[in-house]
Amino acid sequence: MDMKEYIEQAEKDLLHTYNRYQIVLDRGEGVYLYDIEGKKYLDFVAGIAVFALGYHYPGYDEALKAQIDKLLHTSNYYYNVPAIEAARRLKKLSGMDRVFFTNSGAEALEGAIKAAKKYAWQKDGAQDHDLVAMNHSFHGRTMGALAVTGNPKYREPFEPLIGNVSFAGLNDFDSVMSCVTDKTCGIILEPVQGEGGLQPASEEFLQKLRALCDERDILLIFDEVQCGMGRTGYPYAWQRYGVKPDILTSAKALGCGVPVGAFMMTERVAQNSLTSGDHGTTYGGNPLAAAAVEKVLEIYERDGIVEHVQKIAPYLEKRLKELSEKYDCIIEHRGVGLMQGLVFDRPVGEIITRAVEKGLLLINAGPDIIRFVPPLIITKQHIDDMIGILDTCIE
Numbered sequence: 006m007d008m009k010e011y012i013e014q015a016e017k018d019l020l021h022t023y024n025r026y027q028i029v030l031d032r033g034e035g036v037y038l039y040d041i042e043g044k045k046y047l048d049f050v051a052g053i054a055v056f057a058l059g060y061h062y063p064g065y066d067e068a069l070k071a072q073i074d075k076l077l078h079t080s081n082y083y084y085n086v087p088a089i090e091a092a093r094r095l096k097k098l099s100g101m102d103r104v105f106f107t108n109s110g111a112e113a114l115e116g117a118i119k120a121a122k123k124y125a126w127q128k129d130g131a132q133d134h135d136l137v138a139m140n141h142s143f144h145g146r147t148m149g150a151l152a153v154t155g156n157p158k159y160r161e162p163f164e165p166l167i168g169n170v171s172f173a174g175l176n177d178f179d180s181v182m183s184c185v186t187d188k189t190c191g192i193i194l195e196p197v198q199g200e201g202g203l204q205p206a207s208e209e210f211l212q213k214l215r216a217l218c219d220e221r222d223i224l225l226i227f228d229e230v231q232c233g234m235g236r237t238g239y240p241y242a243w244q245r246y247g248v249k250p251d252i253l254t255s256a257k258a259l260g261c262g263v264p265v266g267a268f269m270m271t272e273r274v275a276q277n278s279l280t281s282g283d284h285g286t287t288y289g290g291n292p293l294a295a296a297a298v299e300k301v302l303e304i305y306e307r308d309g310i311v312e313h314v315q316k317i318a319p320y321l322e323k324r325l326k327e328l329s330e331k332y333d334c335i336i337e338h339r340g341v342g343l344m345q346g347l348v349f350d351r352p353v354g355e356i357i358t359r360a361v362e363k364g365l366l367l368i369n370a371g372p373d374i375i376r377f378v379p380p381l382i383i384t385k386q387h388i389d390d391m392i393g394i395l396d397t398c399i400e
């Protein structure tokens with residue numbers, strides 16, 4: 006079958022929940038993808054901030070293949086070495102004390118929400134605790150994660166979701182204060198919003214949230230599914246701000262292509278929340294997924310991936326800023342590290358479609374924003390190539 010026939014077939018068989026670009030991808034190499042007809046694409050999407058190491062990073066495939074030959078899965082009722090090693094490395098990178106592996110970002114959020122609820126329930130036995138989340142946030146598509154996602158369009162058809170969630174403005178501490186009650190068990194946010202438009206929290210805002218949470222014994226939950234794993238130039242974004250959460254979620258780049266996520270917590274929360282029988286998952290952190298995490302974290306440390314982001318990100322920022330100065334239709338440039346966005350005064354769908362035709366993969370974040378979340382291993386040359394193509398697409 007050719008590409009057109011595959012796409013027709015897909016549109017008959019797959020549930021249509023995505024408006025997909027009209028290409029069928031086949032293989033990857035470094036920061037490039039190839040479709041089934043052999044056309045090459047420079048990849049500034051990275052599977053949406055997943056392929057931090059690009060495709061076929063030295064040593065990664067071998068680690069997975071070795072694990073496949075040994076053991077793919079065990080129940081979580083038994084220990085396995087890759088999960089033990091992955092947790093040890095993840096604790097070191099994240100600065101958190103306890104790890105629970107999941108299969109996805111949304112599932113990590115579910116665990117984080119359950120931990121916060123259990124923590125509060127343990128204190129007073131009440132069942133009406135509430136959560137404060139942010140407008141324009143994105144936390145995933147399951148019922149719990151969706152309940153704290155600050156996009157009414159995503160939530161409305163599925164109401165009622167878990168109740169007692171109110172939404173405040175990012176960087177608007179007064180609006181958080183007006184949401185917080187004496188039943189609030191958690192405040193949840195992305196330190197840098199991804200899907201919602203590449204909006205970073207301010208340091209002052211996070212500091213105030215931390216002080217508020219300490220004062221009222223509320224758990225501060227950072228969703229770093231997208232902005233974690235080095236993307237901001239720090240292992241996790243909380244380290245950039247120096248404001249540590251009580252619960253931290255991770256996924257996307259955690260397995261660099263193998264579906265895996267995690268929620269993590271401090272020892273204090275661990276000792277006072279989820280305990281035997283409170284939570285589980287069949288696949289979460291199975292030996293294959295854990296082998297991926299273990300290898301990814303080993304590579305991060307050995308090859309200085311986070312340090313590379315610190316070095317290369319200012320160049321992406323500079324080139325995007327130049328582009329935004331060149332075109333009136335670009336009204337803002339924002340973001341942190343290798344998580345950047347260009348805000349346009351019009352929908353960006355057409356520009357992205359043109360870029361795909363010219364061999365450049367980009368993704369939007371909302372209708373008017375182009376999001377840049379490339380593999381963390383990109384070089385100046387890749388950035389120049391990307392800017393060159395994008396420039397002709399805007400023209």
Ligand SMILES: *Cc1c(COP(=O)(O)O)cnc(C)c1O
Pocket residue numbers: 109110111112114143144145146195199200228229230231232256257
């Ligand atoms: C992608 C994303 C999620 C959801 O992760 P899935 O693996 O798609 O379930 C949650 N939070 C943030 C910040 C994300 O970017």
